[in-house]
Amino acid sequence: MTESFVNIRSSQVRWLILLTYLLGLIIDSMVLLNSSLQILPPMTLLAVLYWSGHFLDRTYFIGAFSLGVLTDALYQTTLGAHALLYCVILFMMIRNRLQFRTYPSWQQAFIIGLYLLIYQALNTLFFNPVLDDGTFVPYWSMPAAGILIWPVLSGILNKLTQNTP
Numbered sequence: 001m002t003e004s005f006v007n008i009r010s011s012q013v014r015w016l017i018l019l020t021y022l023l024g025l026i027i028d029s030m031v032l033l034n035s036s037l038q039i040l041p042p043m044t045l046l047a048v049l050y051w052s053g054h055f056l057d058r059t060y061f062i063g064a065f066s067l068g069v070l071t072d073a074l075y076q077t078t079l080g081a082h083a084l085l086y087c088v089i090l091f092m093m094i095r096n097r098l099q100f101r102t103y104p105s106w107q108q109a110f111i112i113g114l115y116l117l118i119y120q121a122l123n124t125l126f127f128n129p130v131l132d133d134g135t136f137v138p139y140w141s142m143p144a145a146g147i148l149i150w151p152v153l154s155g156i157l158n159k160l161t162q163n164t165p
Contacts, residue, residue, distance in 0.1 A: 010055040013161055020047040020157065021067060029074055038138045041116050041146035044071060045086055049112060050157055052090055053097045064090045081126050088122065089115050109150035116143035 010017065024044035031037045044067040052060040068083025075082070092115060093100070100111060120142055123129075131139055 008055070008161060010051065010058050016157075016160055017047075017051055017063075020051070021063065023047075025067070025070060025074070028071060032074060035135075038135065039142055039145045041142050041149065042071065042119070045089060045116075045119065046112070046146065046150070046153060048086060048090055049093050049115065050154060052093055053100050053108070054157075054161075056097070059090075059094055061087060061090060077127060085119060085122050085126065089119050092118070105151045105154045108154065109147045112150045113143045113147040116146040 021044060024042075024047040027040070027043040031040050045064075048060055048064045048067060051063075052058075064086040065083045068081075068086035069079065071082040071086075072079050096111075100108060103111070120140065129135075129139065
């Protein structure tokens with residue numbers, strides 16, 4: 001699986017990286033507008049984790065920080081809080097990304113689920129959301145949804161990356 005990424009640099013797929021960031025922000029805004037989609041993980045964070053895990057020539061901290069600030073503006077939270085969360089999760093990913101690349105997609109999904117669980121715990125610590133009976137289960141089952149979404153997202157982006165010249 002990882003052999004196709006050896007000869008590709010992130011500068012060759014810059015347009016795809018920016019497009020996934022934009023689509024992630026669009027999906028995150030849809031989650032904000034529709035409370036029944038609250039189970040979906042932050043797609044911007046998943047995009048940053050994907051690109052940082054598969055390309056070793058960049059760390060993507062600037063992208064994570066920028067997307068975090070845009071997420072703060074989207075959710076109207078304290079400016080920089082999501083940026084800090086994204087950078088902390090990205091740091092944990094970068095520390096293990098060489099080993100992460102060697103795993104098949106289904107094993108990567110469980111690692112991503114662990115990162116999303118840490119993100120959700122830090123999110124609870126920072127923002128202290130009021131979780132009623134109807135929102136408690138979707139809020140804490142978001143990492144499980146991330147486990148299910150990761151292989152699909154990873155497969156699509158792998159195909160798109162392999163097709164670039």
